[in-house]
Amino acid sequence: MQSRPQARYAPGETVDFVIVGSGAAGGVLAKQLSTRGYSVVVLEAGPRLAPSDFKHDEFSYWLNGDLAPKTPVTWRQTEQEEARVGQGGIFRASLVGGSSVHFTANFWRLHEIDFIERSKLGAIPGANLADWPITYADLEPYYTMVDWEVGVSGTPGPFDPPRSRPYPLPPMPVKSSGVLFERGATKLGLHPQSAPLAILSKPFNGRNACQHCGYCIGFGCEFGAKSSSLASVIPVAEATGKCEIRPNSYVRKVELDARGRATGVTYFDADKKEQFQRAKAVILSANGAETPKLLLMSTSSQFPNGLANSSGYVGKHLMFNGNTGTMALFEHQLNEYKSVQATRLIHDFYDSDAKRGFYGGGGIDARFQQYPIAFALGALPPDSPSWGSEYKKLVSDYFNRTMMSAGHTTSLPVESNNVTLHPTVKDDWGLPALRITYKDHDDDIKIMKFMAAKSEEILQAAGAQKVWSFPVGVSGGTAHLLGTCRMGKDPKTSVIDANHRTHDVPNLFLCDGSSMVTSGRGQPTMTIMALAFRAGERIANLAKRGEI
């Protein structure tokens, strides 16, 4: 793999850009800016791991969260409740590459409708649905950049939005789950297609192809075949000699001067010692929980309610994407634990449909989900025993003969779903802990139930011997943290403009899941990377013209 030239900057040295976060967005921005000649320091809260550090170890990654930050997060459903640690979970990886290292790599583009739903559908009670200030056509060239620079395998499906260039890599080989799902969906007159994945089906850009080890969801790829920012764009950024990735650095405040311009960021280094990194411009790419948290912690006399928060929108309209899980048992061995998670999906129910009587849409995929421990703990049909001989028999008979279909759905932007600072609970750095407030909109629950029912129909049609769904209810955890610093034209109802520049501070930019105005139908990472490719280009152009 690529060598790492060691660009090193002293914190006191003024760099062109300091980027907070090295994940899907931060990694791409580092690449976009450093390859255009700008000096960049990326501050990453987690450590730097090499591909050889990644383990096939369900217990460590899934149960003990070896890749996750350990800092306390508090949670509640409504603003009337007291938020507590352990009430819900946000699943993220804290290391160079961020959650793009451990994600499943499902890589769906948004469709045209995702950008303009407010004007197409009108207002929805209980939600603050809005159009994006950009359209699919604006973002399409950058989706294509993601395809070709990061590495995506797939083939277009019948409901896909237009694309300017084919996928660079063919789809991953279909698994038994994909064959069965396709069979069932086709019988029902639906339109199954290959699942696009940010996983290399063939060697690409000097990187290895997937070896079908099966450890994608929740794991790091030791072959470098998963297109995380760590495997794809960060090596390119570092090869410029202009970009330093500084791990173990947790940023606690964006500093301002008397003119209201950002001067850099204060952070804790690996020894928890405070440092100040000076920069001409600051970009936050810490995703939908940590980006608003950092802004809310960055108070000053100019911004008593949090930096760049004149709208009051910082932290609001948190969206997760709904999820459902439907299991099915078949006669023969599927051996689903081999290879990537998902190989087929349908987008027949992508668009919202007034005939259903509620807002929402999504996709359904065919996948492997539970590694052995999780399978034994909770994947059997609900009427199964949970210990003893019969239980043991079911676990051993079912493990290789089951698959799952997962529904991935819309979340409406609800003002009271938000990220705030906990008034008393502290995080590992002695700072206010995250406080997540989240209760799915009624329509979000309805579309999840709809998708679970459709999944059951498809799997029945595929010839399953038995089909069962996990209960649908209010979300108790998420890996998708979207919408909390939304993009928009009006400074009164959005935090950033279409260039990702905050309306309030001219040299402060935000780009990550928090920028998204609507949730899409799950699988937001492709869009976050496309936004970052676009933002990087636009921010570089602003810098070139002296407009930052």
Added chain:
Amino acid sequence: MSDRVSRRAFLAAAGAVGATWLFVDPQRLQAALVHARKTVLQPPPFRFDVLTPAQAADLEAICMRIFPSDGTPGAKEAGVIHFLDKALATFAAPQKDFVLNGLADVNQKAAAKWPGTTSFAALKPEQQDEYLKSIEQTPFFGQTRFATCVGMFGNPSYGGNQGEVGWKLIGFESHGIYQPPFGYYDAEAQKGG
């Protein structure tokens, strides 16, 4: 990660009671791994670090009712008790009292129910099942079940799943690299097309 389904479903399925005692910090886990590898290399007779022989026998008896040795290997053959002892000696040390108090309670109640009983391990399997059924909904049973599944199906490096018997039981291989076809239906499709 792009999906949260599994974790949510997993946590829901594991139940509110099941998921706590093995959730700890990674440094302790690393120490445990080193420890477990070391002890695997120790020649028999095996020495427990935390559990007394009597406690180990009772705890193992519970694990063996969860995954019985009924013609195919169960918790005993997987060495789940060794995983549990190592866990309690290292990363799950804060849960030691919870586990030992729970065990003491099991013995006390078993003795009350079947006078003359010296220990849970000494009961007949049918009696053990009858008793466990009565405590199925307790945090102690939930967490013991949770830990037993980890000891059964976790990586052998933690001291359980010895000889990969848990994985072999369910047909999970650990080669690390595969080539298509992966299963019956994709093989069939490949032939057909």
